Amino acid sequence: MTALLLGALGLTLSLVVPGPLARAHWPGRAPAAAVLLWQAVTLAAVLSALGVVLAAPEELTRAFGSGRPVTAAALIGALAVAAVIVLRLLISLYGVSKRSRARRARHRLLVDLLDRAEQRQELDAGNVRVLQGNLPLAYCVPGREARVVLSDGALRLLDREEIDAVIAHEQTHLRHRHEVVMESFTAFYRAVPRLLRSRAPLDAVHVLLEMVADDAARRRTGSAPLRGALERLAEAVPLAEDVAPETDSRRVRMERLAVPRNPSVALDLLVVAAALALLVLPTVILVVPWLDRALDAWPL
Amino acid sequence: MALGDLEREVMTVLWERYDPLTVREVHQELARERHRDLAYTTVMTVLDRLAKKGVVRQLKEGRAYRYAPAQSREEMTASVMMDALSGTPDQDAALAHFVGQLPPEALRAAIEAAARQDR
Incomplete structure (x- = not known):
């Protein structure tokens, strides 16, 4: 019974919940809390899957009235499978962060060499680098020695306030270590078998982190410069034609910046509570009672 | 001067000249054009590091090495x-x-x- 319930919960969390959660509008009002909720949904789905793997063999052998040795063997086999799943996740996480680190290190080396130092006298932040070229670019290279990179094209396109807004946005990504969040979701995505995985969490969390950085930047510079920068850069570097308007994160962000911020403490608290409940309740209600029974059959 | 700034200055010299340069030539160029008074061995070390990182090519010419940027x-x-x-x-x-x-x-x-x- 435990296995069935956990299985239902796991499938709900990985197949049913992501769609509506990704389409909902309220996360725009509480982006940081929504990121936490996505993390809780993902982690709870993994824990449910592990719960199924652990509980199902033991419950089946018990239901068929097998003897104690068979139940014990089933438990040990289940533990091995669960260990493989955990290992697969950890290996994926290691791989993604290792590859990202290598790519960032190389990228940082090149932007440091190419930096047009003389053009950033007026840019006060010490980790800002300027690339020569008309293609308007603004991005950051996270890591211990992080960089914010702007191109000549971007500096020409934007006015002083807009440049400050873009830098404030990128510095927020760096300060809050958003790349760690993205890496964990990327690693999870890659570790899940092809049939079961969906890009919804990855894409949704990406947009939410942009919103968190937008909010921090608008607190510093106001919404108008940030929105102006977004508009001009988006116009200068068009996305692929076939992006649907509702999934175009630039448009979603611009619309959000057009109205005043309306954060809600109540909404934040509600979402955080939901995230915690998602992690704690299944454990308390389902796993603890099962553990109690299973330990009786434990051979050691 | 920080190592990063040194590496950038040396790359700038190599990019501006583009022809492969010896350590001595880079050293002279840094002093003359960019007013950097550096030890010869410092310039050599920086060039060596840049070569190890693959952004500078090391060309053997007789007993000396010449250095050129790997890309413009x-x-x-x-x-x-x-x-x-x-x-x-x-x-x-x-x-x-x-x-x-x-x-x-x-x-x-x-x-x-x-x-x-x-x-």
Whole structure:
């Protein structure tokens, strides 16, 4: 019974919940809390899957009235499978962060060499680098020695306030270590078998982190410069034609910046509570009672 | 001077001259054009480090080495921009962008358009 319930919960969390959660509008009002909720949904789905793997063999052998040795063997086999799943996740996480680190290190080396130092006298932040070229670019290279990179094209396109807004946005990504969040979701995505995985969490969390950085930047510079920068850069570097308007994160962000911020403490608290409940309740209600029974059959 | 600044100064010299230079020539150029009074061995160490990182080519000529940039400044800028903008699921997490990433064709078109304006 435990296995069935956990299985239902796991499938709900990985197949049913992501769609509506990704389409909902309220996360725009509480982006940081929504990121936490996505993390809780993902982690709870993994824990449910592990719960199924652990509980199902033991419950089946018990239901068929097998003897104690068979139940014990089933438990040990289940533990091995669960260990493989955990290992697969950890290996994926290691791989993604290792590859990202290598790519960032190389990228940082090149932007440091190419930096047009003389053009950033007026840019006060010490980790800002300027690339020569008309293609308007603004991005950051996270890591211990992080960089914010702007191109000549971007500096020409934007006015002083807009440049400050873009830098404030990128510095927020760096300060809050958003790349760690993205890496964990990327690693999870890659570790899940092809049939079961969906890009919804990855894409949704990406947009939410942009919103968190937008909010921090608008607190510093106001919404108008940030929105102006977004508009001009988006116009200068068009996305692929076939992006649907509702999934175009630039448009979603611009619309959000057009109205005043309306954060809600109540909404934040509600979402955080939901995230915690998602992690704690299944454990308390389902796993603890099962553990109690299973330990009786434990051979050691 | 920080090591990063030194490396950038040395690269700038190599890019501006483009012909392969000896350590002595780089050393002289730094002193004359950029007013950097550095020890000869410092310049040698920096060139060696840049060669190890693959951004400078080391050419043997008789008993001495000559150094040349592996790519011109424009080529390296283009490849950095390419790397910055191209996104595959695997690389999603590596860099964070202000306005998002581009599919390869759009990216090439954007870089070419920007390059035409440069001229």
